Amino acid sequence: MRCDAGPPGPRGARESGSTPEGPRADQPAVAASDQVLDPVVAVDGGQSSTRVALVRGGQRVASGAGPGVPAPARERGPARIAEAVAAACADAGVDPSGLALAAGLTGLAEASGHVDEVAAALRARLGVARMRLAGDLVTAHLGALAGASGAMVAAGTGAVALAVGPDGASARVDGWGYLVGDAGSGFAVGRAGLRAALRDHDGRGGSAALAHRARGRFGALEALPGRLHAEADPAGVVAAFAPDVGAAAKAGDPVAAKICAEAAHDLAVSATTAATRALPAHEPSTVAWTGGLFALGARVREPFAAAVRERLPDAVVQAPSGTPLDGAAQLARGGGQHAGLVLHED
Secondary structure, three states, X not given: OOOXXXXXXXXXXXXXXXXXXXXOOOOOOOOOOOOOOOOEEEEEEOOOEXXXXXXXXXXXXXXXXXXXXXXXXXXXXXXXXXXXXXXXXXXXXXXXXXXXXXXXXXXXXXXXXXXXXXXXXHHHHHOOOEEEEEEHHHHHHXXXXXXXXXXXXXXXXXXXXXXEOOOOOEEEEEOXXXXXXXXXXXXXXXXXXXXXXXXXXXOOOOOXXXXXXXXXXXXXXXXXXXXXXXXXXXHHHHHOOHHHHHHHHHOXXXXXXXXXXXXXXXXXXXXXXHHHHHOOOOOOOEEEEEOHHHHHOHHHXXXXXXXXXXXXXXXXXXXXOOOHHHHHHHHOOOOHHHHHHOOEEO
C-alpha cells in the first residue's frame, strides 16, 4: 500500500488563492474581514457530531454537542445543518439569537451553490446577527496550528492535508475519498489490516494476530465481505479496525507495524507536498497532525515525524495545538492568512 511519491518538488511553487478543496471557479472564496466576532458561537460541524462553544473574551463559557451535519447538497441539507447546530446549542444551554456565529462545516467547501442557502438556514433557525463560515478542513488547520501558517494533515476515516502560507497562499493534498484517495487514512489502515487477516485465513501469509483480532471484532471471516457490503457506512466500519491494527503493532506483530509505518509515510508525503506548494522556501516549515488515526500512538507518530524530516529536514513537527472547535473560535478572531478560505461572511 506504500505510495512513494518521491522527494517533494521545488519549494516556493505556491498556489495563491486556492481553496482548501482546490481551486473552484464556480465557488470563489469570500475575503473575510479582520473584525473579531465576540461573543461568538463557535461550531465544529462534522459528519458524526456537531460541537458548539459559546466564547466570550476568548474564553469558553458553555459547550454542547448535537447530531452530525449532512452534506449541504443533500435533501433538506441546509435546514438539517441548522437543526444540528440548534440542537448542539440547546445541549449547551446557549440561545444564539443576536450573537455571532463562526463555523467550520463538513462538505461546505464542496457545496458550490449551496453556501448561501446554508447561511440563510442558519440565520432563520438561530437568529444570529453575524456569521463567518468555512469548511471543516480550514477550522481543523486553524485549531491544529493555533491560527498560524504551516501545514497540517488530518487523518481519521479519511485523510487530507492543507498548507496555508503567511501571505494566504494555500494548497490541499488528497482528501479524494476512500475509493480513489485518502492515502494513510484510518480506512487505508483498516483495509490493509483486514487484507492481512484474510490472507492468513486463506493460508497465503498475512498475519495471524490480525486474523484473531478481526474475528473478535467481526466474527467469522468467511462472512466478512458480505457484512461489509451490506453496511450503510462501509468505510467507517473498515476504519474502525485501525485501532486493532495499532494494538497488534504495539504487541509486536511485524505485519501490523509495517501497515502503520506505511500509513505514516503516506501522510507525511501529503503534508510535505502541501508544504512545498504553499509555504515560503526560505523558512522552516511547521507541520502538525490531527485526527483519530494519530491516537494509535508512537507506531504512527514516530515514523510520520521521521518521514516528514526526511523530506523537509528543516521542518518542525508538532502535535495539534487545539481542536477543530478551537479552530472555529480562532476563525471568529478574524481572517488573517486564512481570509481567502472563508466561504461566507455577513
